[in-house]
Amino acid sequence: MFVTAAIAAEAASEGEKVFPPFDSSTFASQLFWLAITFGFFYWFIAKVISPRIGEILETRQDRIAGDLDMARDLQEKADEAHAAYEQELAQARTTAGEIGQKARDKAKAEAEAERQKVEAELATKLEEAESRIASIREKAMAEVGSIATDTTAQIVDQLIGTSVTKAELTKAVGAARG
Amino acid sequence: MANDPIKQFEITRIVPLENVAGLDLSFTNSSLFMVASVAAASAFLYFGSANRGLVPSRLQSMAELSYEFVASMLRDAAGTQGMRFFPFVFSLFMFVLFANMFGMFPYFFTVTSHIIVTFALAMLVIGTVVVYGFMKHGLKFLGLFVPEGVPGYLVPLVVLIEIISFLSRPISLSVRLFANMLAGHITLKVFAGFVVSLGALGAAGVAGAILPLIMVVAITALEFLVAFLQAYVFAVLTCMYLNDALHPSH
Numbered sequence: 001m002f003v004t005a006a007i008a009a010e011a012a013s014e015g016e017k018v019f020p021p022f023d024s025s026t027f028a029s030q031l032f033w034l035a036i037t038f039g040f041f042y043w044f045i046a047k048v049i050s051p052r053i054g055e056i057l058e059t060r061q062d063r064i065a066g067d068l069d070m071a072r073d074l075q076e077k078a079d080e081a082h083a084a085y086e087q088e089l090a091q092a093r094t095t096a097g098e099i100g101q102k103a104r105d106k107a108k109a110e111a112e113a114e115r116q117k118v119e120a121e122l123a124t125k126l127e128e129a130e131s132r133i134a135s136i137r138e139k140a141m142a143e144v145g146s147i148a149t150d151t152t153a154q155i156v157d158q159l160i161g162t163s164v165t166k167a168e169l170t171k172a173v174g175a176a177r178g
Numbered sequence: 179m180a181n182d183p184i185k186q187f188e189i190t191r192i193v194p195l196e197n198v199a200g201l202d203l204s205f206t207n208s209s210l211f212m213v214a215s216v217a218a219a220s221a222f223l224y225f226g227s228a229n230r231g232l233v234p235s236r237l238q239s240m241a242e243l244s245y246e247f248v249a250s251m252l253r254d255a256a257g258t259q260g261m262r263f264f265p266f267v268f269s270l271f272m273f274v275l276f277a278n279m280f281g282m283f284p285y286f287f288t289v290t291s292h293i294i295v296t297f298a299l300a301m302l303v304i305g306t307v308v309v310y311g312f313m314k315h316g317l318k319f320l321g322l323f324v325p326e327g328v329p330g331y332l333v334p335l336v337v338l339i340e341i342i343s344f345l346s347r348p349i350s351l352s353v354r355l356f357a358n359m360l361a362g363h364i365t366l367k368v369f370a371g372f373v374v375s376l377g378a379l380g381a382a383g384v385a386g387a388i389l390p391l392i393m394v395v396a397i398t399a400l401e402f403l404v405a406f407l408q409a410y411v412f413a414v415l416t417c418m419y420l421n422d423a424l425h426p427s428h
Contacts, residue, residue, distance in 0.1 A: 020187040020292070021360065026208070027294045028201040030189075033209035034298055041216045041273055046265035049223045053245040056230050056238075063232060 148173045183367035187291055187360070207287045208295075215276040215289060223272070244272065248413060255417035256424055263420050266306065270299065271413035274355065278405035281359060282398070290408075291359040293352060300352035303416045311423040322426040351415055358408050362401045369394045 020026070149169045156164050193205035226241025234242055248268045252260045274290060281288025289295055311319035323340040324333060372390035376383040 017188075019184060020189060021356070022293070023189070025202060026189045026206065026292075029195075029204050029206055030208050030292060030294050031298055032201070032203045033205065033212050034295055037209075037212040037216045038269070038273055038299075041220065042265060042269045044220050045223070045269040045272070049220075049227060050245075050265045050268060052227045052230070053223070053242060056227060056234075057242065057246070059230075060232055 145170070145173060145177070148177070183364045183371065186287070186363060186367060189292075208289055208292065211277065211280055211287045211289050215273060215280050218280070219272045219276040244268075251414060252417045252420075255414065256421035259424050260417065260420055263306070267413055267416050267420070270303070270416055271409055274299070274412050275406065275409035278359060278409055279402075281363065282402060282405055288359050288363060290355055291363060293356045296352035296356040297348065299355075299412075300348040303351065303419055304348045307419045307423040310420075311426060314423070315426055319423075319426045322422055347415075347419060351412065355408050355412055358404055362397070362404055366394060366397055366401060369397060 017023075149166065152169055152173060153164060153166075156162065156169075189206045189208050191204040191206050192210060195203045195205065222237075223241050223244070226237045229235060229238060231238055245268065248271050249261070249264060252264055252267050256263070277289040280286050281291065311322070315321075323337045323344070325336060325340070328336050369390045373387045373394060376387035376390070379386075
């Protein structure tokens, strides 16, 4: 190398040692030991270190990916369980509504039946009462004829002082009553 | 000279192997710190991933963090196909990072402060790009130098520029790392030298030494940032160049 030679010459002329990095007498030794040490180091990295650390990192990556998958599965299951719960809840709500409606309907029907029964009873009682009133009235009306006959007999007796026969009286009263 | 700022870059032999097939392959302080960086980085990553915990410990999450940092860098720059180069980029990043960080300890040698080391790493990257590019795409890999949508008469000029820029990549890649580490350590050493020199001048000198001391502290913090940043830049550029090998058409 030109530069090396120039510096070496300069150094030599001053009677000093060559600037060490440009001292070509050490090159062979440095290259030789560099080849040995770096050669070993390269071999060691390629055969031992690189596969080992690569494997560690891969294992970790796989594990993380696996864990994430598992978490996703569990999440899905949880979602499903939640959905099933919701559905069941909704169903229970519907059932409860139905049961309530049925109970309400039944109660209503019973009340209605009770009411009808009572009404029917009242109606029969009313009828009975009416028929009794009618019979009483009839009886009274029937008696009205005899009372009128008696009363008429007395009035006629008082007024004109004659007694009229019962048959005539009855005929006259019946004619008057229509 | 005790506070010669260049002395820290000197290479000293620990186990001399001075003539192996005509080459000086001595085990030096530089070699020692290469071994130390690799050992520390390997231990960090090995023990960090030893438990294989699903929930990481502190050490494990640091190791995972470095892994994912480089992995995402590479994936962003070169796509999923680029992941075949992951061990390469990861080891480059960790090696440069640990070498830089080791250099931050006082009296420790900085492996990456030598151009030959950074240049070798850069050539490794470019060599990988070229070899893989031709292997994968054959001669189509040369399409890298011909951007689409350029008018015909400009093509020769653009191709020339592209070739020069491609050839300068290993140089810029290596010099960037080397120069940053070198300059940072020299600056630290110079300011630290001021503190010592001024401190030797008596009371006034000690008072005057406070300023360079503050500077040393601040620059140390900055150098830690640079040590990380340069490892990061080296790795990012490696990713981008590898992307060229994977997808040569612009």
